[in-house]
Amino acid sequence: MERYDPHEIEARWQAVWAAERIFEVPNPRPGEDTSRLMYVLEMLPYPSGELHMGHVKNYTMGDVVTLYRRRNGYRVMHPMGYDAFGLPAENAAIRSGKHPAVSTRENIDAIRVQMKRMGWSIDWTRELSTSEPDYYRWTQWIFLRLFDAGLAYRKNAAVKWCPNDLTVLANEQVIDGHCERCGALVESKNLEQWFFKITDYAQRLLDDLAGVRWPERVVTMQRNWIGRSEGAQVVFRAQHDPAIELPVFTTRPDTLFGATFFVIAPEHPLALELARGTEHEAEVADYVRRTGALSAVERAGEKQKTGVFTGRHVVNPVNDEGIPVWVADYVLMEYGTGAIMAVPAHDERDFEFARTYDLPVRRVVVPRDGEAGDDAAYTAHSEHEVLVNSGAFDGLAADEGKRAVIEWLRSEGRGEGRVAFRLRDWLLSRQRYWGCPIPIVHCDGCGVVPVPDDQLPVVLPEVEDYAPRGRSPLAAAEDWVNVACPRCGGPGRRETDTMDTFVDSSWYFLRYADPHNANAPFDRAIVDMWLPVDQYIGGIEHAILHLMYARFFTKALYDLGYVGFTEPFADLFTQGMIHYKGAKMSKSKGNIIRPDEFIERYGADTTRLYTLFLGPPDQDAEWQDGGVAGQHRFLARLWRLVNETVDRHGSGIERSAPADGAGGDLVRKAHRTIEKVTGDIGQRFSFNTAQSAVHELVSEIHEAEAASGQQLRFACAIAVSLIHPYAPHIACELWQRLGGERLWDEPWPQADASLLVADTVTYAVQVNGKLRGQVDVAVGAEKEAVLAAARAVPNVAAHIDGAAVVKEIVVPGRLVNLVVREG
């Protein structure tokens, strides 16, 4: 018998699949049945290098689902593309010294070869790359539709700036005050930038999380990121000039009577103005300057809160009391109104500040029964707390008080109920070269002018020097920048910033459905047929960024009538990372496992098997060098068994076999394995245990020497059929050797329910909960018969001897527990 030679088999079958075009899934034609369409999608890779093991795990998972669903009668779209614009690709290009367009294309070519070698069932006719003009033309088109709708706009704002990558960043790309990509400490800058008005969608982004089947932790992370708070906006006015309004947002309107001072952020536009003319003017100016130079991390890291008095007071609208206005950097300009009423008795931060500057503390909420101490803020506010020192509101429970105060403020025109979100608008412009050009022309006369649709795409110009300099490298391409204003024909200048890469990836899943459309990004009827994506699979690192942006785009496109659904991804599976030598694989740590080396050594099938055998797919897993050999041994054993079976007993695909004679147990095991694997792949996404089940079946085939040829051929066919989604090459080969053809078209095997149980079942017998023996009983035996058999087990008899059995528990098919009391 020839040895298992994965390379020969894999190359041959990949050629067959390509020739038969079995991965190509065309869109249904009018009138065709669309009830069994399914869209399986994995997050597309950045072509900043070759694929790593994380990709292999991700795409193999998607492939298992795809192959499994296809054999269950679904028409599955399984596309692939490249998130080719952006910092990763550009930085890789800078490192290699090649132009990003060149290095990106080279990387894509290399990745495509790797993907084909893995045998993933990707429909290559739908392949796309976000850096190609026929794709980004439509990214620009969508940008313009959002611009028309007022959802893309320019504003001058304090923005996050990465001093290393020399570009602005979105809030979502700042982790702990550091750049998400390079780790540099992020600075704050005042710049005019482009934003998407994602905040308009905050409530819907929150509400619609209820309708998706996503991992709970991802939903929670998005909820936290959106950060909805209910409260009130309350208008305070300057005591020296009631025309100056200073609104605050508070979640605790019930504590308004406890406000003993007022704080505004150093960046607040009124900070300097308020202090003007007071003896504190110079001090305030100095403080604003000093804190402005600090990063958010430095501010938050300060041991003690700092601030200065402005010399001014504001009037508390509930009691007309004047309270001092301070400037302090513990108040953030970006949230709420940039100003707060300080209630030290009931807010930890205000309390700390009041202690530092010796400001008064006035308690207005007390526990209904019991005392609140004086050495900390008392922050509870439920039905168990009551208001005091609060005028007409005294005696109300805190939660009622909140409503009552809001109602009073509203009726007096001094405030109103308000909801605040943590979510900020998405800053989309970048001062980098390798990105999608923003299709806008600036004209002295007309202002910001969109490039007309018929002039798209605005092609990214070739420039020699694309290194980041803090302003877009595109600005240097004078010929490109200087252009006639599309509106008035006068001199105009193109927008030179490019788009954040996340814009490109916020709609790619739509383009796959209609990838060659030259007249529109996609046809609505076609995307509505395929989407939302039935199963999306990708890394947890995109829990907020990509997944939030894609949801926003989908909702905006829905509102504009371009798609008929509001959520892009119905089901999401987030995979864990693969670690190696105790750390996540990274080039800098030098603990990379290159997939190519494994394919070279063991073949694609073994590599596919092992990445899914590591552990539960949603959890991080440790790569073990030796583990791969086990999967290879398994395939070699399967190979040998099938070939031996055919040699000894002849070929022929058996779709059933009698569960009697010497091989009866084997046949039953095959049915149980179908049941187990089907549930594990189809329902549980438990890819590791599905494999274990096939291992067990193969071991039993190996041991079932006395089984009939039909029984052996049946068991082999089931093993081969079940392992096909994991190891399609060897499975197709062995299926053919067994006498079949086109395993990929073979319906998924069905377990015969009557064969899932054996004639007898082994009961565990416990005495007082301790295992004392086992006994085989006929399936379906009466409770009394089971008990009698259990009592007859010698070791059990010894343990109940001389004691009174006070309780008998029989769990059908599982165990007996005899409860005895010592006699």
Added chain:
RNA sequence: GCCCGGGUGGCGGAGUUGGUAGACGCGGCCGACUUAAAAUCGGCUUCUCCGAUACGGAGAGCGUGAGUUCGAGUCUCACCCCGGGCACCA
């Protein structure tokens, strides 16, 4: 600080509605085949103890401590450790 995951043999892990903890794989030990090695095949492999005749039996054991239950890895409470998210968000 708040919110999620997770903690089970030497290792990765299984244990799906509370019902025989350790499936499957790695590693290790012993044996077969071989001049030898590799490959392959067979056996053993949670710990401690007892008795060793097939191998049997006793006790302990799933981060710690309580609890509910005939019975807890699984449920409840309190706590410890690891990983992740959010965090001066008013």
